[in-house]
Amino acid sequence: MSNSLVKIRDVHFSWDGRRDIYSGVDLDIPEGKVTAIMGPSGTGKTTMLRLIGGQLKPTQGSVEVAGQEIPKLNRKALYLARRRMGMLFQSGALLTDLSTFENIAFPIREHYDFSETMIRDIVLMKLELVGLRGARDLMPSELSGGMKRRVALARAIVLDPVLMMYDEPFTGLDPVTLGTIVTLIKELNNALGLTSVIVSHDIGETFSIADHVCILSEGKIVAAGSPEELKNSDSAFVQQFVNGHPDGPMPFHYPADDYAEDLLKGHKS
Amino acid sequence: MSGLINFLQRLGAFIIDGMAGLGRSVTFLISVLMGFKDVLLRPRLLIREIYSVGVLSLLIIFFSAIFVGMVVSLLGYTILVDFGGEESLGLLVALTLVRELAPVLGALLFSGRAGSAVTAEIGLMKATEQLASMEMMAVDPIRRIVAPRFFAGLISLPILTIIFMAVGVYSGYLVGSEWKGVDAGSFWSQIQNKVEFRHDIINGIIKSIVFAFVVTWIAVYQGYHAMPTSEGVSKATTNSVVYSALAILGLDFVLTAMMFAS
Amino acid sequence: MNSSKKVEVLVGALFLMAILAFVFLALNVSNFSGLSSNKGYKVTAQFNNIGGLSTKAKVTMSGVTVGRVTAISYDKKSFRAVVTMTIDPSFDYLPEDSQASIYTAGLLGEQYISLETGAEDASLTEGSNISLTQSAVVLEEIIGKLLVSFTTK
Numbered sequence: 001m002s003n004s005l006v007k008i009r010d011v012h013f014s015w016d017g018r019r020d021i022y023s024g025v026d027l028d029i030p031e032g033k034v035t036a037i038m039g040p041s042g043t044g045k046t047t048m049l050r051l052i053g054g055q056l057k058p059t060q061g062s063v064e065v066a067g068q069e070i071p072k073l074n075r076k077a078l079y080l081a082r083r084r085m086g087m088l089f090q091s092g093a094l095l096t097d098l099s100t101f102e103n104i105a106f107p108i109r110e111h112y113d114f115s116e117t118m119i120r121d122i123v124l125m126k127l128e129l130v131g132l133r134g135a136r137d138l139m140p141s142e143l144s145g146g147m148k149r150r151v152a153l154a155r156a157i158v159l160d161p162v163l164m165m166y167d168e169p170f171t172g173l174d175p176v177t178l179g180t181i182v183t184l185i186k187e188l189n190n191a192l193g194l195t196s197v198i199v200s201h202d203i204g205e206t207f208s209i210a211d212h213v214c215i216l217s218e219g220k221i222v223a224a225g226s227p228e229e230l231k232n233s234d235s236a237f238v239q240q241f242v243n244g245h246p247d248g249p250m251p252f253h254y255p256a257d258d259y260a261e262d263l264l265k266g267h268k269s
Numbered sequence: 270m271s272g273l274i275n276f277l278q279r280l281g282a283f284i285i286d287g288m289a290g291l292g293r294s295v296t297f298l299i300s301v302l303m304g305f306k307d308v309l310l311r312p313r314l315l316i317r318e319i320y321s322v323g324v325l326s327l328l329i330i331f332f333s334a335i336f337v338g339m340v341v342s343l344l345g346y347t348i349l350v351d352f353g354g355e356e357s358l359g360l361l362v363a364l365t366l367v368r369e370l371a372p373v374l375g376a377l378l379f380s381g382r383a384g385s386a387v388t389a390e391i392g393l394m395k396a397t398e399q400l401a402s403m404e405m406m407a408v409d410p411i412r413r414i415v416a417p418r419f420f421a422g423l424i425s426l427p428i429l430t431i432i433f434m435a436v437g438v439y440s441g442y443l444v445g446s447e448w449k450g451v452d453a454g455s456f457w458s459q460i461q462n463k464v465e466f467r468h469d470i471i472n473g474i475i476k477s478i479v480f481a482f483v484v485t486w487i488a489v490y491q492g493y494h495a496m497p498t499s500e501g502v503s504k505a506t507t508n509s510v511v512y513s514a515l516a517i518l519g520l521d522f523v524l525t526a527m528m529f530a531s
Numbered sequence: 532m533n534s535s536k537k538v539e540v541l542v543g544a545l546f547l548m549a550i551l552a553f554v555f556l557a558l559n560v561s562n563f564s565g566l567s568s569n570k571g572y573k574v575t576a577q578f579n580n581i582g583g584l585s586t587k588a589k590v591t592m593s594g595v596t597v598g599r600v601t602a603i604s605y606d607k608k609s610f611r612a613v614v615t616m617t618i619d620p621s622f623d624y625l626p627e628d629s630q631a632s633i634y635t636a637g638l639l640g641e642q643y644i645s646l647e648t649g650a651e652d653a654s655l656t657e658g659s660n661i662s663l664t665q666s667a668v669v670l671e672e673i674i675g676k677l678l679v680s681f682t683t684k
Contacts, residue, residue, distance in 0.1 A: 053405050075409075082407040093402035096394075107406040110413070152402075159406070313535070320538040324545050356636070363560050428549040435552035438560050457559060458596075462587055462641075466561035 004028040005163060005195045006052055011061035013047065021047055022058070023219040029163075029212075034189050034196045036206045039216035040241070045199040046090075048216070049165045052197070053085055054078045066162065083111065086156035090168040092148035094140040094155070100127075101136040104155045111159070126154040130184060146177030153184060157192065164194045170202040182209055203242055207231075215241060294490050297411075301489065304409075304416025314417040315424075322383035322418065323425030329382055330375060330429045331436060337374060338437035341365050342444040346451065355449070359456035360463050362441035367464065367473045368529060371433040373521050376480035379426050380513035384488035387418050388509035391492025392502035400493075415489045422485030423478075430477035434470070472528045479520060484513045571598060571617040572657040576631040581612045582642055582667025584633055589643040590616045597622045600644060616644060618655070627653040632665035642667060 006029035013022040021044040029035045037045050050056040051063050054070045063070045068081055094103050104123045108114060114122075127133040130150040140148060149169065156164065169181055186209045189196045200206045207213070207227040214224040215238065223230060223238045230238055239245075256262065308315050345361040391414060394400050400410040438460075445451040464470070488509045495505035581603065590598040598618035606613045618625070628649030635642050646661075655661070 055401060055404055079407045079409065082405060085405065087402070087405040089398045089402050091398050093398035095399055095403075096397070107408070110406070110408045155406075316542050317535075317538055319542050319545070324538075324541045327545060327548075367556075367560065425545075428545060431549050431556065432552045434560070435555045439555075460560055462589070464561045466557060470556050470561050 003031050005031040005066055006197070007062075007064040008048075008051075009062045009064075011051065011058045011063060013044070013051065013056070013058045020219050024061075025216070025219070025221055027214060027221060029195060029197055031195050032189075032193060033211040034185070034198065034209055035212045035214070036198045036200060036210035037214050037216060038199075038201060038203075038206060038241070041201060043216045043218070045201075045216060046167050049087065049167055049197065049199055052163075052165065053082060053087060083159055084162045085165065086159070086161035086163070087165045088149070088153050088156050088167060088169055090171065092140075092145075092152035094143075094148060094152055096140050098140075099136070100132065100138050100140070100143070100151050103140065103151060104158055107155065107159050122158065126158050127151075129157075129188075130154045131180070146173050146180070149173070149177075149181060150184070153181075153188075157188065157194075160192070162195060164188070164196045166196065166198045166200075168200055169198060170200055170205045178205065185209060203244070217241075293494070294486070297490055297493065298486055300411050301416050301419050301486075304412035305420065307412040308416050308420050311417075314413075315421055318417045318421030319425055322379075322387065322421050323428060326379055326382045326425065326429060327432070329378055330433055333374060333378055334371070334433040334436035335440045337370055338362065338366060338440035339444045341370065341437075342441035343449075345441075346445060346449045355445075355451050356455040357459055358445045358449075358451050359442065359458075359460040362445065363438050363460045363464050364469065366437040366441070367434050367469050369473075369521075369525070371430050371437055372473050372476035372480060373517060375430040375433045375477060376426060376484055376517045377514055379422075379429060379481075380484045380488070380510055380517070383422060383425070384484050384513050385506050385510050387422065387485070387488040388492040388495070389502060389506045391415065391418070391489060392495035392505045395493065395495055396497040396499070396502055398497075411493075415493060419485050419489050422488065423481050426481035426484065427474055427477045431474065434473065468528075476521065476524050476528075479524060480517050483516045483520060487512050487516065571619045572623070572655070573601070573615055573617050574655050574657075574659045574661060575613055575615050576644075576661040576664050577606065577609060577611040577613055578631075578633065578664050578666045579611055580666040580669060581614060582633060582635075582669055584614065584642045584644070584667060588641065590618065590646065591643060592622070592625070592646045592648070597625075597646070614644070623654060623656075625655045627651045627655055627659065628663065629655065629661060630663040630665065631661045633667035635668065 006027070008025055008027040011022050011025045011027075012020060014020045025048075027037075027048075037048055039045055047056065051058055052065060052070065054063075054073065057071045065081065066084070068077070070078070070081065073081060094100075095106060098106060101123055104126055105119050108119050108122060124133055124136070127136055130153055132147060132150055132154070135143065135147060135151075140151070143151060166185065169185065170178055173181060182205050185196060185198070188194060198206060198210065207230075210227055212224070213227055213230055214221050215230070216222070217237065223233060223235060225233070231242060233239065233242075342358065342362050345358050345365075346355055349355045349358055349361065391400075394410075394414065400414065403410045403413060442453070442456055446453045446456055491505040491509040491512070495501045584600065584603065586600050586603060588600040589596045590600065598616050600614055601617045602615040604613045604615075605611075614631075625646065626649040628651045630647045630649065632645050632647065633642055634645050649663070
């Protein structure tokens, strides 16, 4: 087994101090591989990315990225650590008042004092990579959803990160764009030697590119392994999730009182 | 008994929430103020924001000042003329504008025009994850987005207030002198005799600096802590204007009592 | 002209406007200019009662402003108010025996000092004292006197 770039140990997290999102998560993200974090909606998959990026702090436990304990870093060290991370947001999160070109140039301009020619070279290289060199002068409002995500992807890799995080990269795309994004993620990982983390609940696309899959449910990692191993898993929960059965160990109903009793309550008075 | 306990509990929760909110907003203010150095290092960002909060508010400030000056002059004239005191019209117009109307109305208009825009802009950037994406690009949104807007507001409002004062007094002069026939010489000499530069004009500007601080603080805080939904942003924008107006009027009383009451 | 240049020009214009407005306020809407006009010669006058006279009140001759009241104090020996006024140096020909009176502008207006010229050849200079004075008219005193004269008839 290769080294782990990200080590998460016994992480607890809660928004309000009452309901736990995580109750003791252990997770390793191997270097140079594509790791997927999967799970039903509302299990806090995105929250995991925010913990790795240091935007949130766990209530308990340790989040280690490349040997650095993220929650304990001071502001300056945290911002330095983030320069080596890239994140693709679900919405793209492009800066709406800047053009496509300027969006991608933004991180370079903020951090380095490069000449205009050099910035142009870097930006055009990244745009070429996602196939949008021709769209450099468009504003984000003129881009389609799929194009936005590709621009955001180019922006996320512009500082040549070590760790790339993808938050729901497959949702809301037409089949062609979906294929492009899937290929891009895989190619970027191989070509740039990145370590990738994908948060998603799309089984098909994720299983096609992930080397390693972890399934989160009710605050814990309930299953982990290669896509093949999970498909052949004998756990009822994994089978339900992978095959998409409506009811099973993961309940269809949100916890509630007895149905009949609940209905009768309305007639008591 | 249980009613009392309920009441105490609610009171306690209210006080704790209030203190927590105050603590959050002060912590936020401190981190914004820490961005002062970054703003100085990149004056271009500051100038762009002075443009959007200051230059774009100029028109409404300018026209309000003209009309307020004219109304004060006209009303003042109709009252003073009964006592044969229309010579004092200039003094009345200048003092009301410089001490009170220019700082207060200027700040109220500014919060409606610029404060709400800043809140909505920052709130929307939060709702569309632009702020979070900046954080992940290792760019601190408080220093890159919030601090320039805060300092731009802090600079712009006193400037607009000075313009309000001058335009208001002059339009008051035009109504009094050109329309109502008050002697121009006594209009200005009354002002120059009685309006003290340090006591009246500087204090008026100090008021506007205090208002600028509070209005922009409220605006950026509301935007940055808006719920990241469309409803949350609209609520934050409303809050920004309402809280600003209340804070301006409340502080105005305190400042007036401190500056002019004795 | 590109947009960032336009922004800079307009912000510059805003600052320029503010500076002009500030200069206007300082020169025309306050006594800021009055502070520098302290040059001139000082003369004093003693009054029994100065009424509501205050510093910076006008000193006039035939209605023309010739100076300002710069200080008001109380003389322990004579038990009278001492008013120091600064007269503009261009009015250096005022006769020494001029009379100073305190008048009120209008019924409720501000009080000011009016100088009535005398006949002496010597002029008032720095440190001169105006001996002929007429105190402020205090409304209550007049009313009081009138009441007394009515009741004693």
